[in-house]
Amino acid sequence: MRASLQIGRLLGIPIKIHISFLLILPLFALSFAFANATLLGFILGYGGLPIDTISKLILGLVAAMLFFVAVLLHELAHSYVAIRNGYKISGITLFLFGGVSEIESQPKEAPGEAFMAFVGPATSFAIGLAFFPLWLLLDSLSGLVWEIAAITAGLISFYNILLGGFNIIPAFPMDGGRVLRSVLARRMGFTRATRVAVQVGKLMAVAMAILGFLFFNPWLIFIALFIYIGAGEEERGTLVAQALEGLTVGQIMTAPVSTVSPRDSIADLLRRMMTEKHMGYPVVDGERLVGIITLQDAQKVPADQQSVVSVGSVMTPDVLTVSPDTPASEAIQVVSSNRIGRLVVMDQGRIAGIVSRSDLIHILEVRAAEQRAACRGSSGT
Template identity: 40%
Template structure:
């Protein structure tokens, strides 16, 4: 099931709404509608008016978050980084990038671009309100003044929060970029992640006594820092190896006319959970245990491999490094990948192979 809905494109980047965004939209509107000034519209005219202003403010707020992400994406694209999409989620927005620039100066500029956009929007709205009040003093008592004030405040808070030097906030990437000018990228990531985890621990302790929301944010920060540290270490470690050197070269394959029942026995005998489907020398697809596990036992005799296999084969060339294979597996949520050169299957590489390689390289 696709959990995101594409609503358009900006700068060639698909913009998506995640299902969690659609759930949080009315919640934000409710918060604005039930709080009085200066935090909401509960005491502004009729109920219909207050809810209408609240919904409009919520939509504009997430539009500002989208602009924040576009700030990151614009700088990233200028450095040749591919942006798969921008998705608006429960806690804001996220830009799905091919990779983060390793150059400290590039990463610094890319990370700072988002908060800078939010600051420009926030202080720009403050300036707009001040100018409007000077020209029309009665404007300060209007609901429009209140809405602009709320949006200005939230954008400034959003920028400052993102500048906290802890992953996964932008400040964590700024801190890593600062460290990376003075040490290796892996060590810089480890130091920045450690700072983020320490910050999360302190925030969590404070949350125990003052606000439970801080505990949730602390958990989010701690997990984000840990994942960034682990992912960077894995990626850079795997970049040292070429796929041709770590893949399994003697690839077992199955024909498309094999029954699923025979395939299940074949998997059990050979202790592998995925195989290329070959007809002669022609690659037809790939079949894995995931493809057959939901087929009922009595249906497996009548079902063929060709009925359940995946025809759109994801592959990598043997000349790529192992980090590229790991990234491809992660992005596509698959456990193994075929190694193909000039339409010829040269081998197969599994996530287990890569994890084993990491363990051996660290010994």
């Protein structure tokens, strides 16, 4: 996820916070600090306590941070089971709506997906239920300190049960949607199961938005929008992985690749781009890959300086590389999440080829067209 800041590591997984999280944390803190409503016996904030505003704000902030620790535990549970199932986790990001575990390279059959999805809400329920007797106990004691402790335990219990409950809704992009998909996948195959779970998610989002408008509840509309967009993204991601199934970078890269030297001038580079019709070149010093240069980089140099400015001074020095065995679906993820045009393919320290974003998208379109044709063929007979 872009615009995220890494704050630490747990179980070897980078823990990141997204900028939207910095918006939601004070909102939660404010709501916990001043809320005085009671729901099902739970007091949902410190607003009714006979203490000053600063103390309420501090307590609100502490409760908000405890809530996000619980969200983090929910995500860690997903990630732990994912790692045990052989997936790679590139990070956990806390954002506006809680947390998200970035699971790399989702295989087609997604083994253990149902259990992996289930442990998140199960963790939230477990935390919520563990704090429930504590809340009952503290609530029966008198005195300001016990009252504060009781409200805190109650908030943890209430919101974790709510979080668990929200996530078992059987619709994408919630955890329950994944459980639904893997149950359906056994009967109708992975792609159709994904489509059904996505449709359920979208229908639920529409129903939620209608309720939100009927009851003038902006939160409900907001969450509905989140579910609708999330469901669509899930579908696209799965279809891309499906279309590129079995293809590796080695099969689609351009090889051999022509390279430029960091000492070449921009004028020389532009002449080569014209004759060879390439838009980007790896920059190689001797045998070593030192950067990448594209037409956009070259265009930043004014025309009267193109013969004196060297490739080395305007190239991008950090090159993202992949290996020929990298799955094509993973390569497309790398180019789109980093917003770059091409990846250099390295094989045992040597440049083996180059794969561009447009190559990948082209292959994706051809594959998708082939699959559509195959679908029509099989359903027609």
